[in-house]
Amino acid sequence: MPTKSDKIELSEHELREITGYAAECARRALSIFEESLPADTRPRDAIDAADAFAGGGRRTGALRQSGWAAFRAAQEADSPAAVDAARAACHAAGAAFLHPLADAHQVKHILGAAAHAARAEELASEGPASEGRPVAAGTLEWARRHAPAAVTEVLGRLPAAPPGGGRVGEFIRDLDSALRS
Template sequence: MELTLDELRSVAGFAVACARTVLPLVEEVLPDDDRPRAAIDAAAAFADGGPRTRAMRDTAWAAGRAAREAGNPVAEQAARAAMAAAGAGYLHPLADATQVRHVVGAGAHAIRARELRGEEVGVAAVADLADPVVGTVLRRYPAAPDGGERVGELVRELDAAVRAVGS
């Protein structure tokens, strides 16, 4: 399987769009913690045409630490969305269902953050953030695997919805 740099940028752009919707939720709880924002910014720089850099990986790990340290389930999920956005540009061209989470993970965590806040967010609204290229990329992979509790359910729902984009 091949993935072009433009396809990876589309995937990262979708992940950034998803994560940005919940960045304020983590910043409310952790106003002095810039790690989630830095992760989104690094992913956005790549999505906007910049190179894939070590900063994407480093900020992804840092956003993951922010999630673990958040002490608040909403902020944790929002920080995980940022982490997933920074990792999206490193989607592997392997026909492995676990790779699907790299594509839709930021969206799944964003939805979960809003659910924990008591908001209703439809999967279709998040899938609408994807351009047709993201749907084309997802259709090359097997369907998302079982497991993963509520976020895993959301990954599978988003996987199905985004696969339909542009088909």
């Protein structure tokens, strides 16, 4: 098993595929944020910037800043579902900055957008009947089925997802396990 200090191979092509995947996952929950704060474009901008990088654009400071802006949007959101939707967008932009280290924390960078999108959808669908759990399972299954080869290949070079992180951490571990099997 690799140790935290070990470097892993990480090609630019893999980084672009992982970032594109993260953007797709985050886009699934974007409407949840936009329903809550329709004038705030920061999460959409972060997803668009991630898409641009995935499509061949440069990995720039502006891309990193768009991720931080989505993070700030999450801090300002007025509903828990909107918070997680914005965090998914933040993770999409951040995926472009995955480090080539054999560190379990890097799994969060790969799967964080999917996990936060699932949590946003779960929270948005919760009501008296508590329908959120099946929605989250469906979102995670979608993320599993749509993961490009680069996601599973890079995950195979990393230790398993770390413990903790509440419900989102649980989603990351579930998805990580499903993608490795």
